[in-house]
Amino acid sequence: MMTMQESPEMAAATDSLAQEAITLAAKLLSQSLESETAEEKKDAVKLAAMMEDPAGKELTFHLTDRILRAPEPKRAAQLFRALLQSYGAPRYLSGPDRLLMKLGAEVSRFLPTVVMPAITERLRRESRKVILPAEEKELTLHIERRKAEQAQVNLNLLGEAVLSEEEANKRLEQNLSALLEKTTNYLSVKLSALFSQINLTAYEDTRRELSARLRLLYQAAQTQQPPAFVNLDMEEYRDLHLTLDVFQEVLAEPEFFKLRAGIVLQAYLPDAFPLQQELTEWAKKRVDEGGAPIKVRLVKGANLAMEKVDAELHHWELAPYDNKADVDANYKRMLHYACKPENARAVNLGVASHNLFDLSYAMVLRKKNGVENAVEIEMLEGMAAPQCPSGSRGSRQDSLLLPRGQRCRLRGRHCLPDPASGREHHRRKLPP
Ligand SMILES: Cc1cc2nc3c(=O)[nH]c(=O)nc-3n(C[C@H](O)[C@H](O)[C@H](O)COP(=O)(O)OP(=O)(O)OC[C@H]3O[C@@H](n4cnc5c(N)ncnc54)[C@H](O)[C@@H]3O)c2cc1C
Known part of the structure; x- marks a missing residue:
């Protein structure tokens, strides 16, 4: 924990945070083991x-x-x-x-x-616990069941980058109808699934086309009351700047000034922290002018293997850090920055991880900084259900995300009993 310290006082403060996080992680783990079902x-x-x-x-x-x-x-x-x-x-x-x-x-x-x-x-x-069927009827039934349980559904169509415009249009239609028909009020999309002809050497044309498609999604989101939440997932490094550009360009349009939307940043990229700072400055200005905050989901990054292949094939430097310690340190650095009250009010944070220490660290930090309502925990349901930390440790918004198949994510189930109160928080209704 000494890597990002500026003074002995800060080092001591961070060490004490780390100690608290270790204690909390141990508590969460032992409670989760106790409450684990046979299944x-x-x-x-x-x-x-x-x-x-x-x-x-x-x-x-x-x-x-x-x-x-x-x-x-x-x-x-x-x-x-x-x-x-x-x-x-x-x-x-x-x-x-x-x-x-x-x-x-x-x-x-x-x-x-x-x-x-x-x-x-x-x-x-x-795979039914982590991937749900994409067929219309089964999906609708599933979503209705979850609604009855007062859980929110984050819809995320699984699949690789689309290879044809026909496929891209089909995906776009599916996503639009999910929003327009109010099947979901939380949608996750990635750029490579929106447009089949992403070409960074034709940057402006690509950006224009992607913006037009994202605009349709945001418009559809705004037909719901309150508006649905649309998140831009992040994949390959090469799409990072494009994703940020499209996100900011469309959200800056007057019709979306009051729309709260989200994007993912991957801490395994050294570029992520400076970009987080730029994005935060932009969002602060937006909020100061009366606009809605944005949300960043902080992840470590899931594309390491592909980034390695890309770097080797093209004789490029590896885009992510080449070791876990640097990734973990950057994750904490970004977490600390995001949890500053002056930043969290403009950029709400989703701490997405299955690392119990990191989750506990975030929970301790958000409480210490008094930003519980702006910082939520996100986990993939089915990956570590019993370990999901209870939202009642501070945030109203902690959530589980359930990939479904093609894929959807469900928020707010199977949370742990709160270590302080012992109360359970299963199936809470959570705002996006
Ligand atoms: C709710 C949710 C949403 C997600 N959405 C996205 C998304 O949109 N985009 C995305 O990319 N990922 C996403 N992820 C996945 C995420 O990026 C991580 O891959 C995953 O959560 C594992 O990290 P961890 O913190 O849970 O576990 P840990 O075990 O603490 O960390 C594993 C991660 O560390 C990094 N790592 C490990 N070894 C090395 C190494 N030798 N060199 C460099 N880095 C290393 C990798 O990023 C690896 O995934 C999401 C995860 C969750 C829970």
Whole structure:
């Protein structure tokens, strides 16, 4: 914790914060273990086994990502066999399951229309806690169920960058109708899913086209009362400046002056902190002039592997830091900056992590700075449900996000009992 200190007093203050965070993290962990259900325990054991099986983990990731989205059984069967051949049957599965998988691959050569739906169904069942079905009917049912539980849904269509304008338009239509039909009041999108022809050498044209599409989403968001929340997710480093430019350009338009919208910053990028400062200055001016605050979701960054490939392919310097300690230090630096009351009023913060220490650190810091209502905790539901810190430690807004499939995120379920009061905070209704 000494890396970003300017004086011994500051070092001592940060060390004491760290100590408090460690104590809180330990408390949260032990309470979560106590309140863990048998099913959650079983899931955790399975997840841990998968994490210890790198090839099995990769295979599962690709199966879920690609097979579920394969257009037809024959193509899905080819993909399935190719993946199984590359990675082998996962070690973390039971013997009978491994055997079934191999058998399925063989039979899929002759009967893809019989085997692949069965495999897809099994994949859906296995991943149902983290990825929800995209089909209209099932999604609507799910969302209605969550609404009845007073939870909010953050809709995030899964999938890689779109490759055609047809696909981009389809995604845009889906997102627009989710907002217009009020299926969700919290939508996450990424630039690469909005436009298939992102070209940084035609920067102005690309920016104009993306702005036009984001404008449609913001307009649709404003048809709800209160307006829905639209978040721009962040992916590759090369889209960072473009995403920020489009975000600021559209939000600066008079019709969106009162709209609160969000963007993600990735702390694994050394560029992220200076950009956070610029964005904060911009947002402060906006708020001083009567505009709505914006929200930044602070993450570490999920694209390290691709950034490495990109850097090696092009002989570029690696865009992210090349070690975890620097990433963690930058995360804290950005957290401290964001939690200053004068910044948090203009840039609300979502602390998105599954690192219990970082979450506890943020909770201690926001309380110390009195910015509980501007700083919320965000976790992916299904990844660490029992560890979700209770919002009652300060913020009204702590949330779980549930990827669904294509993907949606659900906010506000399975929170821990509050360590202070012992009260539970399941299924709270949370503002976006
Ligand atoms: C609600 C939610 C929303 C998210 N949205 C996004 C998003 O829009 N965009 C996005 O990119 N990510 C997103 N993420 C994922 C996030 O960026 C992290 O990848 C993930 O949360 C793991 O980080 P951690 O703090 O939970 O865990 P930790 O284990 O503390 O940190 C793991 C992270 O540290 C970094 N890291 C680890 N080893 C190295 C190394 N050797 N060199 C450099 N860096 C290293 C990586 O960023 C890695 O993901 C989101 C996460 C959550 C919970």
